[in-house]
Amino acid sequence: MSRALFYKEWIKLRLWWVLMLAAGVAFALVLFFKLRYVANANEAVTVWNAWIFKGWLFFRPFQYVPLVFGVALGLLQFLPEVQARRVRLVLHLPLGETRAIALHLAAGLLLLALALLPAALVFSLGGALWFPREWQGNLFHVLTPWLLAGAGAYLAAAAVLLETNWRHRVFYLLLAAGALRLFLLETFYDTCARILPALALWVLALVLVPLFSSHRFRKGLVR
Amino acid sequence: MRHAARIFLLLTGAALLAHYLPLGWHILTAGRQRVPYVYYGDTGAGFLFTRVEKAGGDTRLIHTDAAGRALERDTFESLLPLTFHAQLYKTGAMPKEIGGVAVTPGALRREQFNLRVRPDQLDTPLVPLHPVFETDNGRARLEIPPDFMRINGAAGVADAPGPGARRRAIEFLDPKTNTILPEKSALYTDAFARARFVFPVTAAGSNPTARKPYDEGIYLADAEGQVFLLRQARGRPGLVRVADHAADPAAWRALRPRHIIVNEIETRELRALIIDAGGKPWLAVGENHRLVPLPVTRYNPAADTLSLRGNLLHRLLVVQTAAAPGAAPALEAVALDRDYRVLDRHHETLPDPAARPAARAGRVLFPLAWWLAGDTSGYLGFHARVTPRDLLPAAAALNALLLAAHLLILRRNKTLAPARLPDLAATAALGLCGLLPALLLPRAG
Numbered sequence: 001m002s003r004a005l006f007y008k009e010w011i012k013l014r015l016w017w018v019l020m021l022a023a024g025v026a027f028a029l030v031l032f033f034k035l036r037y038v039a040n041a042n043e044a045v046t047v048w049n050a051w052i053f054k055g056w057l058f059f060r061p062f063q064y065v066p067l068v069f070g071v072a073l074g075l076l077q078f079l080p081e082v083q084a085r086r087v088r089l090v091l092h093l094p095l096g097e098t099r100a101i102a103l104h105l106a107a108g109l110l111l112l113a114l115a116l117l118p119a120a121l122v123f124s125l126g127g128a129l130w131f132p133r134e135w136q137g138n139l140f141h142v143l144t145p146w147l148l149a150g151a152g153a154y155l156a157a158a159a160v161l162l163e164t165n166w167r168h169r170v171f172y173l174l175l176a177a178g179a180l181r182l183f184l185l186e187t188f189y190d191t192c193a194r195i196l197p198a199l200a201l202w203v204l205a206l207v208l209v210p211l212f213s214s215h216r217f218r219k220g221l222v223r
Numbered sequence: 224m225r226h227a228a229r230i231f232l233l234l235t236g237a238a239l240l241a242h243y244l245p246l247g248w249h250i251l252t253a254g255r256q257r258v259p260y261v262y263y264g265d266t267g268a269g270f271l272f273t274r275v276e277k278a279g280g281d282t283r284l285i286h287t288d289a290a291g292r293a294l295e296r297d298t299f300e301s302l303l304p305l306t307f308h309a310q311l312y313k314t315g316a317m318p319k320e321i322g323g324v325a326v327t328p329g330a331l332r333r334e335q336f337n338l339r340v341r342p343d344q345l346d347t348p349l350v351p352l353h354p355v356f357e358t359d360n361g362r363a364r365l366e367i368p369p370d371f372m373r374i375n376g377a378a379g380v381a382d383a384p385g386p387g388a389r390r391r392a393i394e395f396l397d398p399k400t401n402t403i404l405p406e407k408s409a410l411y412t413d414a415f416a417r418a419r420f421v422f423p424v425t426a427a428g429s430n431p432t433a434r435k436p437y438d439e440g441i442y443l444a445d446a447e448g449q450v451f452l453l454r455q456a457r458g459r460p461g462l463v464r465v466a467d468h469a470a471d472p473a474a475w476r477a478l479r480p481r482h483i484i485v486n487e488i489e490t491r492e493l494r495a496l497i498i499d500a501g502g503k504p505w506l507a508v509g510e511n512h513r514l515v516p517l518p519v520t521r522y523n524p525a526a527d528t529l530s531l532r533g534n535l536l537h538r539l540l541v542v543q544t545a546a547a548p549g550a551a552p553a554l555e556a557v558a559l560d561r562d563y564r565v566l567d568r569h570h571e572t573l574p575d576p577a578a579r580p581a582a583r584a585g586r587v588l589f590p591l592a593w594w595l596a597g598d599t600s601g602y603l604g605f606h607a608r609v610t611p612r613d614l615l616p617a618a619a620a621l622n623a624l625l626l627a628a629h630l631l632i633l634r635r636n637k638t639l640a641p642a643r644l645p646d647l648a649a650t651a652a653l654g655l656c657g658l659l660p661a662l663l664l665p666r667a668g
Contacts, residue, residue, distance in 0.1 A: 043398075044397075044398035044399045044401075045367060045368070045369055045370075045398045045399075046367075047398065048352075048371065048398040049354075049367065051350070052350040052352055052371075053431065098224060128401075129401065130398075130401055131401065132352070132373070132396050132401060134350050134351065134352060134373075135350075138350070163665070165665060167663070168663070168664075168665045171236075171660075171663045171664070171665075175232070175235055175236055175239060178239040178242075178243060179235060179239060182242075182595060185595060185596060185603060186603070188347075188348060188601065189348055189350070190348035190602070191348060191601065191602055191603050192603055193348070193602060194602050194603065194604045195595065195603050195604060195605065198605070202235070205231050206231075208224060208227055208228035208231050209228055209231070209232060211224055211228060212224070212225050212228030212229065212232075212665075215224070215225050216665060216666075
């Protein structure tokens with residue numbers, strides 16, 4: 001049944017996922033070619049100096065893409081289910097409500113990761129052409145909070161859509177906005193290095209919220 | 224699961240409010256901390272200050288002497304000819320000599336320097352690649368090096384590249400090809416081995432810019448705390464243990480540097496400012512690297528700002544200390560002669576921003592506040608403050624009131640149950656920041 005659920009989600013989201021993947025990779029390639037242009041138009045040592053001493057990272061315009069993808073995927077996955085009340089069927093599957101929604105979330109997170117990781121790979125491989133291994137460390141420390149923000153945005157979108165009460169939806173939205181803003185505070189490379197574990201733990205714990213919302217949805221709780 | 228989710232939401236809500244509400248309160252109520260700018264008179268006037276004075280709703284700059292007497296701007300500037308020389312030259316009031324020292328525009332420019340060490344500068348993300356400047360490239364100006372030095376820290380020597388080859392202790396990277404320069408790497412690895420440098424590097428300091436009169440080189444402290452100076456002359460490395468060439472080798476051997484700051488000035492007097500493992504600042508001066516302890520009474524490099532200004536006649540050391548438990552923020556200024564002997568000292572307590580009524584009210588309203596971006600580090604980290612002891616009764620009383628209100632609301636809504644204990648605990652501990660999310664949270668069942 002788990003495979004069937006994954007397949008159902010794949011059928012529902014594949015077109016959108018392909019579009020996201022294409023958009024993510026295309027944007028990453030645009031940034032890569034921009035780097036190529038910068039590297040060709042300037043002395044290599046100038047480009048390295050801009051990176052080392054001014055914190056210039058060519059993939060910085062990608063910052064909000066995971067967040068947008070996360071929200072979009074959450075909406076695309078759960079809005080039709082909630083609008084048509086199809087999610088009620090899912091919640092009554094013999095899998096159990098928690099497992100069924102967890103599988104939906106796993107499918108969504110997997111698709112989100114698969115939509116974003118090729119872009120990250122473009123950055124890593126593209127950067128490796130012009131920068132040494134220290135640069136890869138910067139890429140990891142800068143990109144990871146953005147990817148975590150994407151996962152957090154996806155989970156928050158799922159929680160908001162599965163919630164039955166508008167007041168609580170607004171509360172979740174405010175919580176998500178306040179928390180995810182902190183994931184995007186980085187201004188220089190590696191500034192988030194010391195808070196990464198805390199950010200990752202928070203996103204991990206956030207999985208509980210859509211499960212909680214689905215429980216309330218099934219029970220018909222409106223307060 | 225649902226209880227865990229609810230507690231997670233409660234904690235997240237309370238934590239976010241403990242972040243944003245104090246921040247909003249600070250934005251609404253904070254005033255500028257008015258720190259006086261300190262000078263030391265060139266003509267024997269002692270310490271002089273420029274202060275911001277608040278008169279009604281207006282602010283204005285006033286110039287005062289050490290006794291607090293207000294001085295006219297022209298008088299003030301005439302007491303500081305080495306600072307306001309441009310104005311005094313314009314009005315024709317610039318002295319030709321002060322205390323027997325001839326004053327010329329060239330000497331003024333050459334001798335003036337300003338070195339400032341902020342806490343966030345000492346704890347900031349850095350890529351561990353060093354440009355090694357040519358100290359003598361035969362050109363009139365310094366040029367940006369075409370390669371970068373990487374210190375691997377493992378003293379392995381590879382003769383041939385290959386899967387079994389070990390990394391060299393020192394590697395030079397060519398940005399043009401993004402590859403390692405084997406010959407130069409071998410040359411430098413040998414230089415480090417010959418100098419008996421013990422890896423790993425525990426502190427490094429250089430000034431990686433070509434906009435300086437000369438290159439001092441890169442100071443490196445090894446695993447045993449010994450300080451080495453690395454220089455490059457016409458592509459050849461020169462690595463020397465500073466203690467072997469210093470006027471006071473014993474002091475250098477005992478020094479355990481944690482931070483090394485290099486800032487070349489035209490007179491070549493300042494070699495480096497070193498902060499040792501105990502947080503004590505030292506200055507390395509002169510050709511023989513004389514080690515001078517900077518005579519400050521209180522300095523915490525992780526929180527305080529230190530500046531050293533110099534001119535033709537004297538040096539002025541200023542430390543602005545942040546508020547610490549049991550100590551108010553303060554300003555300490557020490558005037559030194561050109562041989563770094565203490566001439567005069569000034570100490571004053573600064574108004575504590577946390578002591579303002581609005582800030583104190585904020586500490587009662589929000590018993591816990593936390594933030595990520597501090598002004599003491601270049602990294603984001605979790606910084607928190609709790610209500611100080613003297614405000615605890617007020618904060619506890621407010622929390623008790625909020626707790627009573629919370630209990631009343633729960634009773635009125637007929638939802639007072641053991642499952643609400645975490646909500647009540649959040650209100651009791653965090654006051655408003657705990658109450659608001661507790662009231663907005665969905666029910667678990």
